[in-house]
Amino acid sequence: MTNAPVLLLGGLGKTGRRIADRLEARGVPFRAASRSTPVRFDWDDESTWDTALAGTGAIYLVPPAEHLDTAAIGPLLARAGARRVVLLSARGADFAGEPVPERVVRERSPEWTILRPSWFAQNFSEGVFAAGIEAGELKLPTRDGRDAFIDAEDIADVAVAALTEDGHAGQAYDLSGPEAISFPDAVARIAEATGRPISFGYRTPAEFAATVPGELGELLGALLDGIAQGNGDYVSDGVRRALGREPRSFGDFVARTFGSQPVQA
Template sequence: MTNAPILLLGGLGKTGRRVADRLEARGVAFRAASRSTPIRFDWDDESTWDTALAGTGAIYLVPPAEHLDIAAIGPLLARAGDRRVVVLSARGADYAGEPALERAVRENSPEWTVLRPSWFAQNFSEGVFAAGIEAGELALPTRDGRDAFIDAEDIADVAVAALTEDGHGGQIYDLSGPEAISFPDAVARIAAARGRPISFGYRTPAEFAATTPGELGQFLGALLGGIAQGNADYVSDGVRRALGREPRSFDDFVARTFSPEPSEPVQA
């Protein structure tokens, strides 16, 4: 690796923010580029691409959720030349063959690493499930299906290792936590940490899709429905392969994130 800055595309998201924090702590130069940053990057405006890429030596690529069609990724990476690329994909993305996202990275980048994480533990605190947790009722299409939730801190650790260290090129890391647990169990653990009841209920994939605008709702509804069929009920070894240690547990995440809510003041 050179001392050239690392370009973070998705640097304001759940994993991107954590990658940025780690790079800053290590004294590694980076550039987080988006539509709202001083150096702009817009997937829909190719005139912003070259300025964002200029002078960088590696890319952390998080495809934006609103771009389920990843047709722009190949042309972007073709401009990126010989830069190291670490891309955030998803565990199980290869169920129907090589995903178009990963193929675009592999075909256009001489040194690439693919991260395939399970559902993020942080979805319960800062993602798609957070509103239900706060409201005291989370309803999903998952039934009792289980997932080995990955801590976003572990994703960031693996991403930074792949961006800054040798030995990760050409690797596909399936990332998960150390145990598969059901969504009702996850909610129960959060409720116990919070010290208040939080219920879990069922919502069909179509009903769930209606709560999220556009194609993303349908996409997430289908994924969550697949969990009910047991599609995610397994543990992956990617964190251990990449970092030589075990992944953080869901209980670790809950203990760090959900503290007991304060009691109501006693009326005099």
């Protein structure tokens, strides 16, 4: 590794800021860049790219998160010339063939690592399910389908290893937690930890899509409908492969995040 700062795109997001904390603790220089950071980076505004890229080494690449057009990734990487790129993709994103971000990163980066996480546990606390949890009523298309929720802390651990250590180039890691649990069960565990009732119910993919701003709603609605069909009901070994240890459990996330009371794992 060089001493050039790591560029963290999406650097204030659920994974980006956890990676930033870890790099800071290790004394690894980094630059967080998005539309709301002091060094501004906007996928939709090429005039912001050069300042964000200047002098950086490895890149943590979070694709444009609020719209589906990933065409900017190729031109950005062409301009960056980064040797090492760690891409945040998604588990199951290859259901219709190789996703564009994965293909572009493989083609353009001499050293690439692809992270394919399952649904983040942190969606319940700081993401797309958080408002429902807060309101005491979460309605999703998942029915009682299961997912092996991944803790964003584990994604950050894997990303930091891939950004700063050898041995991860050319690897695609499917990342999940240690067990698949149903959405009603996940909500019940959070309710128990918070000590207040939280109901879980059904809404159609279209009804769910209407609650999400931007282009993403329809895709997320379809993915959550896929959970009802069993698409997320399996455990992946990427955390063990990358780090040589087991992933954090959903119970651990709940206790850390919501718990004033002890929670069963």
